[in-house]
Amino acid sequence: MKSTQLLLLALAASFVSRVRAVDPPSRKLRPVPFTEVRLQDSFWAPKIETNRRKTVPHNIRSCEETGRISNFAKAGGKEPGEFKGICFDDSDVYKMLEGASYTLALRPDRDLEEKLDEIIAKLAAAQQPDGYLNTYYTLVEKGKRWTDLPNKHELYCAGHLFEAAVAHHGATGKRTLLDVARRFADHIDRTFGPGKKSGVPGHEEIELALVKLYEATREERYLKLAGYFVDERGRHTDRKPYGDYCQDHLPVREQSEIAGHAVRAMYLYSGVADVAAYTGDRALVDAMERLWRDVTQRKMYVTGGIGPSAHNEGFTVEYDLPNQSAYSETCASIGMALWNQRLFLLHGDGRYSDVLEQVLYNALLAGVALDGERFFYVNPLASRGRHHRQPWFGCACCPTNVVRFLPSVPGYFYASSDDGVWVNLYGASETVVAFGPRGRERRVTVRQETEYPWSGRVVVRVEPEGGPLEMSLRLRVPAWCAAPRYRVGGGAFAPAAAARGFLEVRREWGVGDSVELDLPMDVQRLETHPAVKGNQGRVALRRGPVIYCLEAADNGGSAYDLALPRDEPFETVHRPDLLGGVTVLKGHGVRARLAAWEGRLYRSVADPEKVEVTAVPYCVWDNREPGPMAVWIPESAGLAQAAPAPTLASRSKVAASHVWRLDTVESANDQVLPSSSSDHGVPRFTWFDRKGSKEWIEYRFPAPAEVRGVAVYWFDDTGTGQCRVPASWRVLSRKGDAWEPVEGASAFGVAKDAFNRVTFRPVRADGLRIEAQLAPDASGGILEWRVLEGAGG
Secondary structure, rough: OOOHHHHHHHHHHHHHHHOOOOOOOOOEEOOOOOOOOOOOOOHHHHHHHHHHHHHHEEEHHHHHHHHHHHHHHHHOOOOOOOOOOOOOHHHHHHHHHHHHHHOOOOOOOOHHHHHHHHHHHHHHOOOOOOOOOOHHHHOOOOOOOOOHHHHHHHHHHHHHHEEEEEEEEEHHHHOHHHHHHHOOOOOOOOHHHHOOOOOOOOOOOHHHHHHHHHHHHHHHHHHHHHHHHHHHHHOOOOOOOOHHHHHOOOOOHHHHOOOOOOHHHHHHHHHHHHHHHHHHHHHHHHHHHHHHHHHHHHHHHOOOEEEEEEEHHHHHHHOOOOOOOOOOHHHHHHHHHHHHHHHHHHOOHHHHHHHHHHHHHHHHHHHHHHOOOOEEEOOOOOOOOOOOOEOOOOOOHHHHHHHHHHHHHHHHHHHEEOOEEEEOOOOEEEEEEEEEOOOOOEEEEEEEEEEOOOOOOEEEEEEEOOOOEHHHEEOOOOOOOOOOOEOOOOOEEEOOOOEEEEEEEEEEEEEOOEEEEOOOEEEEEEEEOOHHHOOOOEEEEOOOOOEEEEEEEHHHOOOOOOOOOOOOOOEEEEOOOOOEEEEEEEEEEEEEOOOOOOOOOOOOEEEEOEEEEEEHHHOOOOOOOOOOEOOOOEEEOOOOOEEEEEOOOOEEEEEOOOOOOOOOOHHHOOOOOOOOOOOOOOOEEEEOOOOOOEEEEEEEEEEEEEEEEEEEEEOOOOOOOOOOOOOOOEEEEEEEOOEOOOOOOOOOOOOOOEEEEEEEEEEEEEEEEEEEEOOOOEEEEEEEEEEEEEOOH
């Protein structure tokens, strides 16, 4: 074996010995750590390498440029200055450190290791003598520790520190960050618990992190503290409840319906699964099953994404799954993967791995661009072409979550039990698996040969150490596959009958023995439950684990105006030159004709145009020129949305005094008509989170034009959010560099659920501006703003 391979094997063994000193007694399976799996495929391996070369440096650089790292130097007295950023920005540094440490565990890098040492020294300097570590409270709200658990996220930040510390210790063997984490964990243990301060984190995360810290240190207090935070949630004997937004409405054992902030829910339930794996608490396990059924059967997107609503970044009611306004946060997808992997290990049931795979190949991967340096916070299933990945965010949880998750992906491929090896995900790879009771393990090398996810042919070869051995080799049979089959060696194919999602092949295995699994990847048209009203008459395309979409770049510059008649077949074409190498779907559809309705109430039905259509994997959309995208596609041209005729407003450039990070100024002129002022199913522009202030939004026309009025559809989410119609507003016109109020204006209306039409004396202008005085203690926004052209009529 080459010296490099020997070194990597040694590093992998060291990592495992440092991060997992104990096994949960109630788990059926043991995961094979990511450091012990060598991916050799053309799908995941390049993405992990991009993460190492691009995403890790990008995250480090962004944390430096935004002051996140210097906050620690300031808190430690190493640099002058004030705190910069959001109160929970420490967590981004910790997640970045975790991802960089995982990268070091896979491939040594002296420069990167020295950079981490430099950052960790600043963290250590910021730690207080009693072990407390939080730069916001050290620099901004001194003396107010633990006074705002629902909102300031001290425990959430601590949890990410613990995860980073375990990862760094595992990768390097150094205790510098682990010692910092243990001192802080000891401080928290002295502060919270029975007979101490009562409370739980508003943003969960520390629960699963404490279990990781316990596994690395064997310190029982950390496991008990994780159990305390799980048990205390939903109990309000001596504190105010946080509500279902933080999953604090009921004790965990009594919860049945998933609710609130999606990321918080996933982190909590991952921690609950970890605690249950050690305690065997049946009530916790049963609660996880009820919650899992609720989310997967009623509240999950076809991409595996979760959390449809922007107003709470999470769950609403059953079957509320809008496409264009889907929130589906990248962090929530990562949390969904974490939770389902834990449930799989707990139960050994393939249905959890089916969801894991669905998330991995679709919603989660869409969160990062192919270049590794741009990210989605929000992952809609339809776009008018104005939703794009960004290099960074003010709240940068998603970029720093991606950087730590991708290196860990190989750890989701394999698991072991006392009687054999489990192959959970497919991809060309090699690993050495130890299975059997602790102290009496046998080792077997397992290799996969496959072009998955583009091909369903998988060959698994085994090489037992020390001669032939009898064991069970279990291969997951994905739920998406209708007619799986397999053969051992060169024998005949037989149907692959699965029990709990896995085909079990038990026999005596010798060196070179193999199993071939054939998973036919037909192009499938998926329909939605009838209660999801927005998807009725529409289909989504799936091939294997991959969900597809129509993107304008492949379809004549548009996507919303296309329909896929049911009897039209698709062919598959692998394009190694496209989007990093993908299989595309090609077929025929129809395009609705341009809608020209000005001055008409009725018209003759126009025959749709027959066209060729191309679908690409959803996970790679928005990596080329901007344009519309759609996952759910009409089967009838009558449901296709023909492109509206361009207007002066739609051709204008839009700017505003402020726009909320999850909205876009271009939503004001996208020609998408809302159903009401509280319509969360369409794109919107808002001035949130500014309240009671004077704000503006403006159009710059492509050329001077004569205009005579405007029509504004205000956004007002009374009852669910903090936006209201404005207290007052006015319109200004622009000539040259000057803005002047329009003359002779009619009343400036603030009616809800309708366009507020204002006419004024015609004026030739370069642009128009709306100035709005927001209502006291409220923000505001616009769903659509039209401009009335011409001199009158």
